[in-house]
Amino acid sequence: MTTKTLKAAAAGSSILPAIFAVVLGLGIITVTGHVQASGLHDAAHDVRHATGFPCH
Amino acid sequence: MYATQLASPATKAMISRILTSALFAGAAAGLITALLQLVFVQPVLLHAELYESGALVHFGAEAVSAHPDLPGMFAEPIRDGLSIIFTMLTYTGYALVMVALMSVAQGQGHEINARTGLLWGLAGFVAFHFAPGLSLAPEVPGVAAAEVGARQIWWTATVAAAGIAMWLIAYGGNIVSYVVAALLLMAPHLIGAPEPSTFSGPVPTEIGALFAARAFGVGMAAWALLGTFAGYFWQSEGARAEATA
Numbered sequence A: 001m002t003t004k005t006l007k008a009a010a011a012g013s014s015i016l017p018a019i020f021a022v023v024l025g026l027g028i029i030t031v032t033g034h035v036q037a038s039g040l041h042d043a044a045h046d047v048r049h050a051t052g053f054p055c056h
Numbered sequence B: 001m002y003a004t005q006l007a008s009p010a011t012k013a014m015i016s017r018i019l020t021s022a023l024f025a026g027a028a029a030g031l032i033t034a035l036l037q038l039v040f041v042q043p044v045l046l047h048a049e050l051y052e053s054g055a056l057v058h059f060g061a062e063a064v065s066a067h068p069d070l071p072g073m074f075a076e077p078i079r080d081g082l083s084i085i086f087t088m089l090t091y092t093g094y095a096l097v098m099v100a101l102m103s104v105a106q107g108q109g110h111e112i113n114a115r116t117g118l119l120w121g122l123a124g125f126v127a128f129h130f131a132p133g134l135s136l137a138p139e140v141p142g143v144a145a146a147e148v149g150a151r152q153i154w155w156t157a158t159v160a161a162a163g164i165a166m167w168l169i170a171y172g173g174n175i176v177s178y179v180v181a182a183l184l185l186m187a188p189h190l191i192g193a194p195e196p197s198t199f200s201g202p203v204p205t206e207i208g209a210l211f212a213a214r215a216f217g218v219g220m221a222a223w224a225l226l227g228t229f230a231g232y233f234w235q236s237e238g239a240r241a242e243a244t245a
Helices: A003-033 A038-051 B002-006 B009-040 B042-053 B077-107 B114-133 B148-171 B175-191 B205-244
Strands: none
Touching: A003 A038, A003 B009, A003 B077, A038 B009, A038 B042, A038 B077, A038 B205, B009 B042, B009 B077, B009 B205, B042 B205, B077 B114, B077 B148, B077 B205, B114 B148, B114 B175, B114 B205, B148 B175
């Protein structure tokens, strides 16, 4: 493996965890703030209003 | 090679550091925020619901007191308990995004600690809360509003644009970045948020205005805490990892 490939691999590996965390974070935010399933909407209703999400 | 990269010790350590910092920061800031919301925002929401349900009528036959009896904190334990859980989840979601971006910024040589974390928190407040709230103000229940799907799309685009703008302002470092950032911040509001065709909200404007102000105030405090905690835990997790390396 040439030095260049190793550097690319190292740089690649340092961004993977960040991408994973952003996707996980956005997933949680989408479920708690946007999903309109009625049970979820009712449970998160007050928080969505207080946090500025479009509610219903 | 890709598989070995995914399982490399460096990647595992980084994932662990991001998750630990984000979970601690999100849970702590989320819990404090939930309590602030229950004290400052929830009473205004409950007051608005009295008008939404018709229990109180604005401009009705007789004058209506501006100080009705409202249920106290935890008078509805399940409702308030769910609000605490969902606030903690939401802010943990924000924390995951923020700590991930902090790790990228540190990889580019920028310092991340509690002090810089405070600035990160305020930038997060602008991106996720204030920027969309400038045209889609935090709503009391019962307000007239456009179709929720359209608002969610506009909300998401505005958050993304404001997030990129925050990054450009912080790390762009040249006039072009700042101009692009300004355009990204203004564009969603020049395009305009989806609005109802007619206004029909039964809630007095005084309550609507107070609700938006309280939501923004608590939101700003929440994000300042979140950023500070995230910066603190990110730094201390890093120091702990180095000590054990």
